[in-house]
Amino acid sequence: MRRPALIHTRLSEKELKAWVRKARSREEYQRRLAIWMTRTGPFPAHRVASLLVVSKQAVWLWVSQYNHLGPKGLQRRGRGGRRRAYLSLTHEAGLFKS
Numbered sequence: 001m002r003r004p005a006l007i008h009t010r011l012s013e014k015e016l017k018a019w020v021r022k023a024r025s026r027e028e029y030q031r032r033l034a035i036w037m038t039r040t041g042p043f044p045a046h047r048v049a050s051l052l053v054v055s056k057q058a059v060w061l062w063v064s065q066y067n068h069l070g071p072k073g074l075q076r077r078g079r080g081g082r083r084r085a086y087l088s089l090t091h092e093a094g095l096f097k098s
Contacts, residue, residue, distance in 0.1 A: 004042035005063045007035060016040075017070045030054065031062050031074045038063055042074055 004075040011019060020036050023029035030052055037048045038059070044098035052059075087095065 002044040002046065002092065004044045005038050005060065006067075007039040008067045010066075013040070023098075028074070034059050034062050035074070037065050 016036055016039065020029070020032040023032050032053055034048050034054070037043050037051065038045070038094040041048070043051070045063070045065060046056050049059045067073075
């Protein structure tokens with residue numbers, strides 16, 4: 001039998017339930033629910049993945065992000081960098097002068 005992932009206790013049981021309920025989107029709810037199921041179950045990652053209809057790797061990633069950064073670790077981050085941004089003419093001229 002596979003062992004379940006270990007979740008660091010950052011929130012109490014009551015706080016964890018409230019945190020799951022405060023999810024603003026389906027994806028956010030799914031990630032938070034995976035953490036809750038792993039901690040309270042304790043279900044192994046493949047079981048959580050099958051119940052939430054996601055990949056096992058996604059569950060392991062979410063657990064890892066939660067363990068390293070806490071609840072804020074599951075917040076989606078943008079892709080980073082500038083996408084199709086152009087400099088104004090004055091900024092561009094200043095860049096070429098350097």
